[in-house]
Amino acid sequence: MNRAARYRILLVAAAIVLIELLCRAGVIDRLTMQPPSEMVRDLVVLLASGSMNGAMLKTLTNVAIACVLAVAAGIAFGVMIHGHRAVRNGLEPLFATYYAIPIYAFYPLLIILFGLGDAPQILIGFMLAVVAMIVNTLNGLDRVPRVLMKTARIYRLGPVATARKITLPSAAPYLLTGVKFAVAYAFIGVIGAEFIMSRTGIGYEISFAYNNFDNKTMYPLIILILIISILINSTLSRWEALLMQRRSRT
């Protein structure tokens, strides 16, 4: 492990210890936050009891579905419009504005259209994630070196073979960046939707615990979500770095 990583771990640990001390000393009162050590203990108890398994399964499944749909649709749409300058220029302001719009506001509309099941939540996650995937697909395709495309033409590769042998490997790290964002946005979408109107899922459990001043349930669940999203994110980042390295070597 390099020196920067050691310092980083030290810094994070110091921050956690500081919060622990502030909580124990009563500077941060218990209604606001419990000491981190107790959050971890409560999290272990909560996970062992299995009472949250249903909610966790529900949320993670919905996030996964939203994410897979967004990645597939985002890549397909990106590939489709990549060659069309006019369409891309026209859509650029839309992409730039998109993430300032509170997509959750469309939740009631989606409930009327798709009923009270999981579909509206998945759709919110999908709607947030898909644009990040499109933008990163376009970026990745833009960065496929021209010379590789010319090589493909010289070898008379068909569109499928070109995609499989040239475009995809070359654009892969950027696509992975898109996947990373898609995962993050799918989480934000699904959990936010659960906060607002759902009766199930971790988001609902968190807001239920918050409304009942039940910090013993709320903080462990928040930590759980954060840990899961950081784990997924750092795994994808590592993979991304690996692909990037391979891309620059060839």
Add this chain to the structure above:
Amino acid sequence: MTAKAWLSAINSAILIAALLVAWQLLFAVAGPQAMAPPLQTFRYLAHLLTTDAFRDHLEATARAFAFALLLALLFGLAIGFTLGMHRFASEVIEPILVSFYSIPKITLYPVILLAFGLGLPAKVAFGTIHGFVPVAIFTLVAVRNIDPVLLKTAHVLRLSRRKFVMSILIPAALPEIFTGIRIGFSLTLIGTLLGEMFGAQRGLGYLLMTAIGLQNVELIMAVILLIVLFAASVSTILIVVDHRLHRRML
């Protein structure tokens, strides 16, 4: 106007027309319980803007957003410049910033509410934690990756630190920093609105949340329309400035 400017104006006009047509078609499919048609929404928004109650909410959001944006820029630039000029510190802290960027910050809303209480400070805090990260990351990368020739020139000319920052560092890093500010703008806006949706008694986000609760479709659509109009026009201006700054550097 140049030919290019005309082209992009025509592009935007086509995009807006396409969105309006899509909206009208969606209305035809979804029906009046689910959404309001474009013309009716514009009329209702125009009417809302004349009422005092609505202007109160608008003013509350505007104030919270202004504070949040100001803080996001201050924190973002301060962190970005400090880390950008200290390579080791940036190696330690940048991954933490990136992780923070990718976590679903919406799960933190109960923590923010417990720490700041309901009202203006919570909204501002929520907007700021969404917005400061892209500003910080873009600034950091821009400052760190500054052209070494510029550094050597500054050294040869024996510029004072102040002079170096003012006449070399800031102009050279400005285009990238501006991109960060552009993204920070959108995220601060959505953060502020989300903060209002979950923890406020005033503001457009609160209005949206009550409208969702009451199934007041007309109000939901009008508030979203206003937010989209604001976000889209500011984003478009920022994109134009962004492109100009980047072109100037070439």
